[in-house]
Amino acid sequence: MTYNLLTVEPLNLDTITAVLAQCLHVREQEVDVADEDTDQELRNWDALVLCGKKSVLGDVSTSLDIYVQESVQPQPDESELASAFARAAGAVVLFPAEDVPVSAYWLATEDGRVTRARLYDSDDEEPVFTIDTVEAPVARLPHVAVALIPEVVRELKIATPVSDAFDVHLEHMRPDQAGTLGTPLRLASDRLGAWEKLIRHMEASWASSGWCPPDLYRERLEARDDLEQVRGQLPHDAATLLQKALEPLDALFAELTVDDTGGLLRKELPLAQDAASEHGWWWNRRPDPLPW
Known part of the structure; x- marks a missing residue:
């Protein structure tokens, strides 16, 4: 199963490895996390959990593309993994919603709350991400407007x-x-x-x-x-x-x-x-x- 998560806080490889191991109930040695510029031949492609990490600009800092082998059970849905990851990492985590506009995301906080968020990325060669609106206040995002997001309902x-x-x-x-x-x-x-x-x-x-x-x-x-x-x-x-x-x-x-x-x-x-x-x-x- 694949997961796409974004975190507001920058996270290093060791932290991501430990958090994924905890959330997915595997050993840290069975998790392979690498930056996007890592030599791919050095990776452990047989790992139970594979994660590509990319640093991004704007209101989010880290993008994670996660693949979990079918042998890892149980397999949480994206919401469950995002919420568990947020709690374990002490981070604010965003993940895309299904079947709604691409700007509509879910946001999970370290205290277990999940709310809607509107996320845009710029057309720059290196995109800048902006969290435009959240439907509930998020302490770590005091500058972001708090309002209901109409397009979520429409879709x-x-x-x-x-x-x-x-x-x-x-x-x-x-x-x-x-x-x-x-x-x-x-x-x-x-x-x-x-x-x-x-x-x-x-x-x-x-x-x-x-x-x-x-x-x-x-x-x-x-x-x-x-x-x-x-x-x-x-x-x-x-x-x-x-x-x-x-x-x-x-x-x-x-x-x-x-x-x-x-x-x-x-x-x-x-x-x-x-x-x-x-x-x-x-x-x-x-x-x-x-x-x-």
């Missing part, structure tokens, strides 16, 4: 079983149009997926992000508006299929929200005066509390 992998079933039926009914960009069928599929993502995210109490950016919430309400408009452009059988898909989702949305009698949602996500009547009933209900 969350949220299961959409109703939308998936709709797509399967649509493909059987209209194989020549279902996947074609710009068609009403494709628009219906995309907007239904966005609407279901909002509802499933809400149903899960906004896990795993813990919140929803207001701009994203607005986009997904607007996706529901689009479904009303596109329904009239669909063939009768596809329109019927869309209605059947919407019924349980709309009912679940109503169940998970409260009547916005005080107009709180409209204050947070104001509508143009001449456009308010074009929006559906879902704009008159809101999560309690609002998720941002």
Whole structure:
């Protein structure tokens, strides 16, 4: 298994060797750590753990590319290894998140906390790394802004079983149009997926992000508006299929929200005066509390 870690603090080879041995429950003699400019012929390629170390510039100091042989068991996932490494080394460790923008990382501190971080690297020949934002304060990074990171939520992998079933039926009914960009069928599929993502995210109490950016919430309400408009452009059988898909989702949305009698949602996500009547009933209900 491979791991990619970055540390805020500079670490020497002996420290990295000792920490990896401790975290992976192997002897130090079974760990081979080398700088990037080390003569590769001098390395122990039969070691249970191989690690390439590179010094980098900016808010992080050390980059580690780690390979662990399959015979080493158990094999922690990247989050587990990063957290264990941070505690053992007394360091702040960053590791990439999966299936999200390349700037979105996780950050583990020496006291066991894990939070999100936004990390950029420059286009210089020797890149300079900048930790732009963290979602929770990190004592060793007092200069870094603390704020929620919207793009992490936008890229969350949220299961959409109703939308998936709709797509399967649509493909059987209209194989020549279902996947074609710009068609009403494709628009219906995309907007239904966005609407279901909002509802499933809400149903899960906004896990795993813990919140929803207001701009994203607005986009997904607007996706529901689009479904009303596109329904009239669909063939009768596809329109019927869309209605059947919407019924349980709309009912679940109503169940998970409260009547916005005080107009709180409209204050947070104001509508143009001449456009308010074009929006559906879902704009008159809101999560309690609002998720941002």
